Structure formats: C-alpha cells, structure tokens
Amino acid sequence: MHSSFWHDSFFYAAAAFFAIVLLLVVVIWSVRRHRSPTLHVSCDLPIDKLVPSLAGLTLGTAVAGNSVEVFENGAFFDVLLQRIQSARHGVHFETFLWKEGVLGQRVADALSERARAGKHVRVLLDATGCKKLGKSARRQMEEAGCKLIFFHDKRLRNIGLLNDRDHRKLVVIDGREAFVGGHCIVDSWMGDAQDNAHFGDVSVRLRGPIVNSIQAVFSENWVGQTGELFVGDEVFPHLEPAGDVLIHAAFVKPECSAPAVKILHHTAICLARKRIWIQNPYFIPEPEAIDAFGDAVARGVDVRVLMPSAHASDNPMVQHAGHRNFEKLLKCGVRLFEYPNTLLHQKIMTIDGVWSAVGSSNFDDRSFDTNDEISLGILDAATASRLDAVFEKYAPLSKEIELERWSKRGSWHKLKDNAVYLLNEVL
Numbered sequence: 001m002h003s004s005f006w007h008d009s010f011f012y013a014a015a016a017f018f019a020i021v022l023l024l025v026v027v028i029w030s031v032r033r034h035r036s037p038t039l040h041v042s043c044d045l046p047i048d049k050l051v052p053s054l055a056g057l058t059l060g061t062a063v064a065g066n067s068v069e070v071f072e073n074g075a076f077f078d079v080l081l082q083r084i085q086s087a088r089h090g091v092h093f094e095t096f097l098w099k100e101g102v103l104g105q106r107v108a109d110a111l112s113e114r115a116r117a118g119k120h121v122r123v124l125l126d127a128t129g130c131k132k133l134g135k136s137a138r139r140q141m142e143e144a145g146c147k148l149i150f151f152h153d154k155r156l157r158n159i160g161l162l163n164d165r166d167h168r169k170l171v172v173i174d175g176r177e178a179f180v181g182g183h184c185i186v187d188s189w190m191g192d193a194q195d196n197a198h199f200g201d202v203s204v205r206l207r208g209p210i211v212n213s214i215q216a217v218f219s220e221n222w223v224g225q226t227g228e229l230f231v232g233d234e235v236f237p238h239l240e241p242a243g244d245v246l247i248h249a250a251f252v253k254p255e256c257s258a259p260a261v262k263i264l265h266h267t268a269i270c271l272a273r274k275r276i277w278i279q280n281p282y283f284i285p286e287p288e289a290i291d292a293f294g295d296a297v298a299r300g301v302d303v304r305v306l307m308p309s310a311h312a313s314d315n316p317m318v319q320h321a322g323h324r325n326f327e328k329l330l331k332c333g334v335r336l337f338e339y340p341n342t343l344l345h346q347k348i349m350t351i352d353g354v355w356s357a358v359g360s361s362n363f364d365d366r367s368f369d370t371n372d373e374i375s376l377g378i379l380d381a382a383t384a385s386r387l388d389a390v391f392e393k394y395a396p397l398s399k400e401i402e403l404e405r406w407s408k409r410g411s412w413h414k415l416k417d418n419a420v421y422l423l424n425e426v427l
Contacts, residue, residue: 038288039258039266047271048354051379054267055248058260058377062248065241066208068378070386074190076183076203077103083173083205084110089234090120092172092218096165096360097184098125100134104185108137112144120234121146124222126166127153129184149225151372166221167371168251168360169203170214175235178206178214180359180376182345188314193342196312202279202346202390204358204376204383208242213249217374220251246379250359253372261361261375262368265289265349268377272296272351277391278305279348281313284322284364284424285329294332302335306391306398309338317420317427318364323413324421330403337398344394347375350384358387365425 043050055062071079084091084107091114098104115121123141125133127150141148151166171179181203183189191198206214215236223229250260269276269292276296283305285293293303310319326336349357359375361367378384420427 039263039270041267041270043271045271046273046354047268047351048379050271051246051248051355051377054264054377057267058248058250058264059252059254060213060248060250060260062246062377062379063208063210063213064246065243066206066210066245066247067243068245068247068380068383069205070383071181071203071205072390073192073200074198075192076179076181076201077106077190079205080171080179081106081110083177083179084114084171087114087119087173089174090114090122092122092124092215092222092235094124094166094171094218094221095169095185096126096129096167097186098130099132099186100137101187103187103190104134104137107185108140111146112141115141115145120230122218122222122230123148124151124166124218124225125149126151128165129167147226149222151221151225163370165371167367168217168221168374170218170360170374172211172215172218175215175233175237176207176211176239178211179203180206180214180374182347182360184345188343189345193344196342199314199343199345200394201344202348202358202387206247206376208245209239210247210249210376211239212236214374217249217251221372245383248377249374250377251372251374259368259373261359261373264357264375264377265361265363265368266292268349268351268355268357269293269296272301273299274352275302275350276304277302277348277350277388278363279307279344279346279387279391279394280305280363281308281343281345281347282315282318282322282362282364282367282427283307284318284421284427285325286365289363290325290328290332293329293334297333303333304335304337304391304395305329306337306339306344306395308343309340309399312338312340312342314343315427317423320416321420321424321427322364323417326401327403327407330401330406336401337395338401339394339398341397346390348387348390350387350391353384353388354381355379356384356387364427366427370425
C-alpha cells in the first residue's frame with residue numbers, strides 16, 4: 001500500500017507538471033500569435049490604379065523614381081559581392097540562413113575587408129537559421145570590426161520569442177542601393193539550378209528613393225536588438241530618381257492585426273483581373289486564401305502556382321502539408337505545377353502582367369503570421385515580364401497536377417498530407 005501511494009503521487013505530480021508546461025506553451029503561443037481575420041475587398045479598379053492603397057493598407061508609402069534589376073541563381077552573388085567591395089561608407093547585411101562553406105567564406109571575406117577599411121559593417125543574422133555560420137567566419141568578421149548580432153538568440157529573456165524568426169534577406173550599401181530577395185548564404189545557392197545540389201532563386205537590386213525604405217526595414221530589427229540608432233547622409237541620404245518604377249515595401253507586423261505581407265498578398269489576389277502567377281517553395285494557403293483564388297478563377301483570372309516537388313524540396317514535410325489542400329485548389333480551377341529537379345526558392349507573385357511581389361515571404365502561415373519578412377510591391381510591366389519569364393522557363397519542365405489523378409493518390413500519401421498539415425504554423 002505504501003508503494004502504491006508513492007506511485008500514485010508521482011503519477012499525479014508528473015501529470016500536473018506536464019499540464020502546467022502545456023498551459024504555458026499555449027499561453028506563449030496565444031500571446032505571440034497574430035490574429036488572422038478573413039480579409040476581403042470589393043473594388044472594380046485594376047491593380048495598377050491601386051498601388052497607393054496597397055501601400056497604405058500595408059502601413060507603407062508607394063515611392064516613385066526607382067530602378068529594378070532581376071538576378072537569378074548564383075549569378076546574384078557575383079554582383080552582390082562586387083557591390084559590397086565597392087562600399088564607400090558602410091554595409092548593412094541581414095539574412096535568415098548562413099552555413100559554413102565556400103559561399104559563406106566569400107561573403108565573410110567581403111564584409112571583413114570593408115570593416116578593416118574603416119567602413120561601418122552591421123550584420124544581423126537570425127539565431128536559428130545561422131547557427132551553422134561557423135566559428136571561424138564569425139571570429140573573422142568580429143575581429144575585422146563588423147558588428148555582428150544574432151536575432152532572438154537562445155536566452156531566457158527570449159523564451160516567448162524563439163519561434164519568431166528574422167526571415168528577411170536584404171543588403172543595403174551606402175544607403176544608396178539595396179538587394180532584396182530569397183538568396184541564402186549556403187553553397188546550395190551557388191550555380192544555376194542545374195541539379196538537385198544547386199537551388200534556383202531570384203533577388204532584385206534597387207536604386208532610387210525606395211532604398212530609404214529598405215534601410216528602415218534593416219533599422220527596425222537592428223534597433224530592437226542593439227538599441228543603436230544610425231543617422232545621417234551616409235545611411236539615409238537624399239536619393240534622386242534612378243528610374244520610373246513605383247515601389248512600396250511591406251514588412252510591418254503589428255500586434256493583434258494581420259501582418260503587412262499577408263495583407264499585401266491577399267489584397268493583390270482579390271484585385272487580379274487577368275492573371276495570378278505564383279512561384280513559391282513553400283505553398284500552404286489557408287482556407288481564406290483558397291477561397292480568394294477560387295473567386296479569382298470565377299472572374300476569369302488565370303491562376304497558376306509553381307513550386308518544387310516533395311522530393312526536390314529541402315523540406316518535404318512542407319510540401320506534404322501543402323498537398324493537403326491541392327484537391328480543393330484544383331477544384332477551384334487553380335493550376336499547380338511541381339518542379340522535380342531541384343529546390344526553386346524564389347518568392348514571387350505577378351498580377352495581370354503589371355505588378356509584382358518579390359521578397360522573402362513564403363506563402364504559408366509561418367511567413368504571413370509569425371516570421372519577420374519583407375515583400376516589395378513593384379508596379380512595372382517590364383519587371384513583371386522578367387519574372388514571368390522565370391516561371392515560363394521552369395514550368396515546361398514541371399509536372400502539372402491533374403485533379404482526377406491527384407484525387408486517387410494513395411492512402412499513405414493522404415495520411416502524411418493531413419498529419420503534417422496539423423503542424424503547418426510551425427514548419
């Protein structure tokens with residue numbers, strides 16, 4: 001009887017402990033989780049007439065007088081590194097994923113050289129995504145004089161923030177030119193997507209007044225992590241027009257409201273009248289987005305999505321989570337293409353051949369509701385055409401998913417899809 005008493009006591013104590021831990025997890029998740037209202041818009045104007053509205057809804061301002069250059073795959077780094085090496089005042093560098101390797105060393109060398117030359121080099125890295133940066137590269141940059149900061153590192157004070165990640169990839173040079181896109185500092189991003197060891201991606205170079213906005217994006221998290229405010233013409237110069245492109249940056253993530261990147265993508269879908277072409281590596285639309293796609297198809301909009309197949313992805317679980325809603329999307333009339341050869345990592349959406357969203361955001365709840373992201377809204381038919389050309393390059397080599405065959409996929413496949421989807425907010 002004595003043994004039974006202690007056994008029961010231990011059981012109840014353990015159960016109480018796990019219940020408290022579970023409650024704390026739920027509380028932290030609830031506090032940090034952004035509300036996700038079903039967004040809707042009613043307007044007959046085309047998207048090219050509504051850029052100021054898109055910017056205002058996403059808590060930004062549309063800025064005219066910019067130039068945009070599109071860079072694909074590993075060729076992006078040749079340009080980026082050359083521009084870093086030419087910096088006269090400073091470099092602000094922010095990324096989510098950096099792993100030790102050839103590319104990581106090239107970037108570390110370029111940043112270190114500028115710091116040794118007396119330039120201000122600030123490097124902001126996500127603590128989770130950059131945990132494999134490597135001690136050597138970190139030591140090299142710090143000893144050279146780079147200010148190196150990790151976003152939400154694993155400390156007790158960050159216990160409620162560890163799921164919040166800085167997923168942005170951006171670079172600002174001398175406050176006068178900026179790079180934004182999906183490229184990560186990993187050797188897999190070198191090359192030209194020629195095989196499954198070399199990924200595909202797209203980033204853009206920006207010049208003109210919009211660069212002040214990109215500088216502000218970097219400043220947001222830098223100030224939050226360090227308290228340092230940087231001011232003056234070397235970081236926020238007066239920028240003359242460099243082209244004729246109208247751009248706005250969506251990045252704000254207000255408490256108790258839908259984040260700007262979610263509003264941007266969803267509103268653009270609702271405004272489309274001719275075409276929605278999406279390229280995204282992690283495509284897990286929620287029911288409200290699926291309904292918006294269906295409404296678009298009903299309006300006569302050509303809706304297509306290009307993504308990697310599960311076996312080509314670096315995270316097959318995400319692809320299976322996305323598979324869960326493929327049947328509903330197909331029934332809505334959305335065309336789905338899976339690329340089998342390697343990870344296509346570009347995060348692009350073009351609307352009606354005139355407007356584009358480019359940046360770091362995946363089409364899933366983690367990006368829309370949790371991560372810190374940046375998406376650019378670009379009104380420029382030439383840029384949209386250039387990005388659609390990327391879609392057209394990979395789509396013929398992809399497998400288009402057909403409704404009849406998809407609905408007959410095996411029970412094990414369906415079980416994986418539904419099981420993994422339960423975790424879609426944290427994948």
